[in-house]
Amino acid sequence: MSSQGRTRPPAPRAPQEPAAVEPTPRSPGRSNMAMQERLRPSGDNNPWIPDIIEDWLWGPEETPRGPDTTPAPAPGVTPPTPSPPDATSWWDAYRAESSKARRQQLVFAECDAGRMQGRISALTRDQRHGAYRDAVQEALDFLQLHATLRASGTDEAAMAQRQAEYMTEEERRLAQQQGAGPTPTPQQIEQARAERNQQDYVVEPEQSRLRWPRLSPAEQQRWNARGAAARRVLAAHINRRYPQYPVTESQIIIDFAEVERLGAVAFNDGQNHCTIGFDVVEAVELNPEFAVSTVVHELFGHNEFDRGFSVSERLFVEAVARQRGVRVEDVQLTDDEWSRFNYFESEIASLVWEFDLYIARDDQGHVNPLGSPQALMVSLMRNLQSQWAPDLVRPLLSGLYTRFRADPDVSDAAARFFADNARQHLGITL
Ligand SMILES: [Zn+2]
Numbered sequence: 001m002s003s004q005g006r007t008r009p010p011a012p013r014a015p016q017e018p019a020a021v022e023p024t025p026r027s028p029g030r031s032n033m034a035m036q037e038r039l040r041p042s043g044d045n046n047p048w049i050p051d052i053i054e055d056w057l058w059g060p061e062e063t064p065r066g067p068d069t070t071p072a073p074a075p076g077v078t079p080p081t082p083s084p085p086d087a088t089s090w091w092d093a094y095r096a097e098s099s100k101a102r103r104q105q106l107v108f109a110e111c112d113a114g115r116m117q118g119r120i121s122a123l124t125r126d127q128r129h130g131a132y133r134d135a136v137q138e139a140l141d142f143l144q145l146h147a148t149l150r151a152s153g154t155d156e157a158a159m160a161q162r163q164a165e166y167m168t169e170e171e172r173r174l175a176q177q178q179g180a181g182p183t184p185t186p187q188q189i190e191q192a193r194a195e196r197n198q199q200d201y202v203v204e205p206e207q208s209r210l211r212w213p214r215l216s217p218a219e220q221q222r223w224n225a226r227g228a229a230a231r232r233v234l235a236a237h238i239n240r241r242y243p244q245y246p247v248t249e250s251q252i253i254i255d256f257a258e259v260e261r262l263g264a265v266a267f268n269d270g271q272n273h274c275t276i277g278f279d280v281v282e283a284v285e286l287n288p289e290f291a292v293s294t295v296v297h298e299l300f301g302h303n304e305f306d307r308g309f310s311v312s313e314r315l316f317v318e319a320v321a322r323q324r325g326v327r328v329e330d331v332q333l334t335d336d337e338w339s340r341f342n343y344f345e346s347e348i349a350s351l352v353w354e355f356d357l358y359i360a361r362d363d364q365g366h367v368n369p370l371g372s373p374q375a376l377m378v379s380l381m382r383n384l385q386s387q388w389a390p391d392l393v394r395p396l397l398s399g400l401y402t403r404f405r406a407d408p409d410v411s412d413a414a415a416r417f418f419a420d421n422a423r424q425h426l427g428i429t430l
Helices: 033-038 051-058 085-096 100-112 116-121 125-129 133-152 156-177 186-197 217-241 256-261 278-286 289-305 311-324 335-357 373-387 390-406 412-426
Strands: 252-254 266-268 274-276
Touching (some): 085 116, 085 133, 100 116, 100 133, 116 390, 125 133, 133 156, 133 311, 133 390, 156 186, 156 311, 217 256, 217 274, 217 289, 256 274, 289 335, 311 335, 311 390, 335 373, 335 390, 373 412
Parallel strands (some): 252 274
């Protein structure tokens, strides 16, 4: 199976009619492959998801967050110790601020004063994952942006300008390589950009060699039964061993054909489902513990990291606007640009999230057939290095690292795993 491991579904190759997306995806057991195909998990810059659905999926952009939805503790369960009132008062003011730019200023001011990490860690786990979930995720994005800018020694405009110049240089170089001569024409530059865009970050498998379409109906039926059994075992195992990662059976979707077609191990459909196929079913049959990190990667890594916005995508969009002389609001990312400037960042974070849970082998000597976060991090680091102006790579890594250290859900070991990879693969010490 592809080394890409867990991917999210690619966005459509051509823009789809927004009307094709039904505004009713709330029911937890829903499995609509046509809809999964159309949904980009990120609400940012997405021309295919109507605003009403984006608001439902990711929360409204400029309005205060909703009321406290933390469920009451079940009978017999000790309620969590509430944090002191001043721990939440800053967050209440933050949530009440309707302007995103102003919310960014609030976080930047706390970062400058060295207080932001403390603001986050002052909340209880239940608060961070309940009433203040959206606010914390967005604040972490701003914290990451702040650290990225600080490491660059400049501001967003200067970083975007540097990236715009780099992309122009790269396109010119590519056009020249293709025989355009010392001064390529605008058409030749356009052609080079299109080809650079086709350097697919998520490689799809050879469709004629897929396993599922060659199985007989009876064999497919047997696999479906194995899948259903694996789903039951896996959900029960995670809920028993890792109550901090509650998973329902209906959140796990078995779809051998689609997972294989995408060259994935599993993917998050953007609707809080983890879709699995051959690899994860076989891993669960060996030992359900082998698949825990994959489910947490999909349902907690991507879901938590993607709630705010993508720092890389924001910088890239600004760079594209400068490079091509268009307004930021008018920049529409192609699928491949989205993969290389949005998805890769969420994927890095999800590998960090699953790091502590992955085991390479068990006590019975079985080897985990699912790829390790370590093995999967390499291609993401290389993507970052090859897509950004060289002097922006360190600031981007530094921003992510600062965020991982500030996020109470990321362990010290997992943050170190990220820093070790940056040193090992890119020679950058964070
Ligand atoms: Zn992923």
